[in-house]
Amino acid sequence: MKNMLMHSLRQPMGLPRLLILGCGDVGMRLLPLLRGRFRVFAVTSQPTRCAELRAAGAVPIVANLDDRASLKRLAGLAPSIVHLAPPMSSGLLDRRTRNLAAILPEHARLVYVSTSGVYGDCGGARVAETRPVAPANARARRRVD
Template sequence: MPSHFTQHRFHLPRILIVGCGDVGQRMLPILVKSFKVYVLTSQTEKFELFRQAGAIPILGNLDDRLTLQRLSQIASTVIHLAPPNPSGVEDVRTKALIQALSKGGRVKRFVYISTTGVYGDCAGRQISEVTHVKPQNVRAIRRVDAEKKLRAWGSQQGVSVIILRVPGIYAGNRLPIERLQKGTAALVAQEDVYTNHIHADDLARLTILCIYRGGSQRIFNACDHTELKMADYFDLVADKMQLPRPPRVDKETLKTLVSPQLLSFMQESRRISNDRLREIGFKFLYPTVKDYLDRT
């Protein structure tokens, strides 16, 4: 590597990504141009992948606080993509991360990826960021807990915390192909729920934009302009992939056909407004799911 490149990167501002999965990896080619990027991961087998992308991997686990001690002095900007712990009503992983970062007092900007699931079932109503949260499953309850902890921490420590509430993420490798191939049923139109979407590339770009333009303690709904019921979304993908459309059944029949976890995703209906994204000037690569499918 040329010495001038090494010297350039030495003087770049530092950023830490916590939980660098698919969306995080889509950010890396953009971030490494402007930041010295660190990635917290518990998987040593991914070290080389991150190094090849220009990032510096750090071994650590949000379930083991002792492994987080070195995070306090690493970076002034943090992107938190890691999911909460799989059980309980408290997000103890985010709590551990906050405690580790607080010891250094270096963090000034923090972007957290939450979920639109915090709104619960809204019976198809259109909602915005000022709609009261009403989580109806334990996964969403943990997300609300994380949001509250982060906003309180930001206010107390002078950290600009930006929260993105994210719906269903899709991409070429994140379409419901297996579900369609299995012929998993969907709900009949009169009982179906509205679902919301964002392409993984758009979420990566939006997260990065929030580093620069997101207001302190600001919440954004990270949704595209799609307004579809769930079965209609499956039909769009099925038609594009030349697969059979899923059979439609009523809710009582569906309960006998799918797992309780899958059923929970199919019982909450909301239409998410993304109007607030205008204040940071975000432009979608894929304004709707149909736009994406038409271009692939």
């Protein structure tokens, strides 16, 4: 029994899972920082990007944030999510994030990377995350949504 316990303690534990949505430029910059500490799953809407994501150390998943049905298989895949995908280019609501929120379990940790545009024109000043939002255009309003 003691030998079995020691053997099981020496076996490597699985890495925690992390899901990246919208693995474009910023996501590709994050991958080298994350891949040794997490098993990273990267969502792309473009099947042609799967080889690139795999080479960068992620497990690619093809899904469409505009299609809630295609997101169902992401539910419960990873307890931590980094959401980098921009909202759609029209409308006032961020339907992509709403679609994602609809399938996530309550205990999921979500990091939503936005844009400084949600704070309005700050004249180049440093902005704290506690600053009230003041979006000045439709794109920034979708990000606030």
